[in-house]
Amino acid sequence: MSKRGRAGEPPLYAQIRDVLLDRVRTGALAPGQLLPNEFELAAELGVSQGTVRRALDTLTRERIVVRRQGSGTFVAVPDPDEWLFRYFNIYDAAGRQVTPDSIDTLASTGLANKRECERLGLGLNARVVRVTRRRTHDGVPFIAETLVLPADLFAGLAERAEIPNTVYDLMQRDYGVLVGRGDERVTAVAAGSLEADLLSLSPGTPLIRIDRVVYAIDGRAVEWRVSLCHLTEKHYRVRLT
Amino acid sequence: MSKRGRAGEPPLYAQIRDVLLDRVRTGALAPGQLLPNEFELAAELGVSQGTVRRALDTLTRERIVVRRQGSGTFVAVPDPDEWLFRYFNIYDAAGRQVTPDSIDTLASTGLANKRECERLGLGLNARVVRVTRRRTHDGVPFIAETLVLPADLFAGLAERAEIPNTVYDLMQRDYGVLVGRGDERVTAVAAGSLEADLLSLSPGTPLIRIDRVVYAIDGRAVEWRVSLCHLTEKHYRVRLT
DNA sequence: GAGTGGTCTAGACCACCCT
């Protein structure tokens, strides 16, 4: 890392961000841990306090760290509820975010098929963990979904006694995979006989099909999920900015 | 505006942001206009250059201004293509954003009904402009939509010879309404006989229903739109962050 | 070369949290 931004090199504050992010990724800084204050970090890294601040501001926006005035800067702790809601954008008629439960969860491991390799960016002969489940609201099933995850990243996942309601904080807590962003493709489909059965519908009922790929902060795809949702008095919410 | 952040007062950079935003809103700074440089603004407003920079950084993120190193800071010019794509999140199978055209556009003015008043936050006896149209891709109609706008904000809109393909840059160019954000509710519905006719489908075909309210930067609702979309080989894309 | 925004530094004071 050089002091002056020589040709093509990223600015100092971005380099500092990367250094700190690496410490979180490798576990040198663990979730919940208090970071040194700005002046200590600045001295250690050989930059000014303002540059450290700028790096920490970036990490705050990326939800990697949490800053509390008067207390300090902490590595963010993945919170199950927060993660459940962050990617679960279904709201009821009154505008309240819906809290789903999971039932009939089944997990297995197998060889990835062509489509799975494609969506997850895996090589040939890669193994995947597949999870199927139904999600309910007030006891009524309204989503049937399948999750596909690279088995080498999540060893032993299929053998766990229980798959939690949200897998994203599990990824971060137990497997050290930092979730960064996701990409969804939404379409409308007619319920087939399978979905009709799972969700107690007439075949042909219109459903929302959400095809989601989630990427780790380093860009690797870590989950492909397809959710078929029957939305009555509920909707999928998108904020346009 | 006070120099020191006294109890409860927003920070200086936020106050400066508001001052500059007001100049854009009132037209004192017109779209495309070059702003004074950071030092001139700082001198004029009685703050330091760093504080002005921070305000301008905020306005840049909000897409109110555009900064070009070596050239200066300009008030953003609403660009039809940019605005069309910004809120039109439909992509084809190859991942390319779809460019829609409009046909059969009809506009009229009338008294707002209860639902319209509700969604647009209008008082009783308010008038609205209603626009219906179909949108096509490669000449094939795939969306039927209705737009509802407060008539007092958009005087003469219904009488225009042509309603453009995207109304959002029109709002900003011709009516001085700065578009800030939108909120969409997505559900799946079965095509009724009307939609089936408009989009050449069999009744009962699953459609995506997008119910959108768009708000100006000052928080007023400026459009309520319902789009019924038939997505074959296309999808509605959502980025999760 | 003149002018602009982008980066980086150094230092001050304030508001807030904890003990």
Added chain:
DNA sequence: GGGTGGTCTAGACCACTCT
């Protein structure tokens, strides 16, 4: 009261754009 992040200032140098 001592330590932390949040704000604000002043000034330097760099990279980029235009003429």
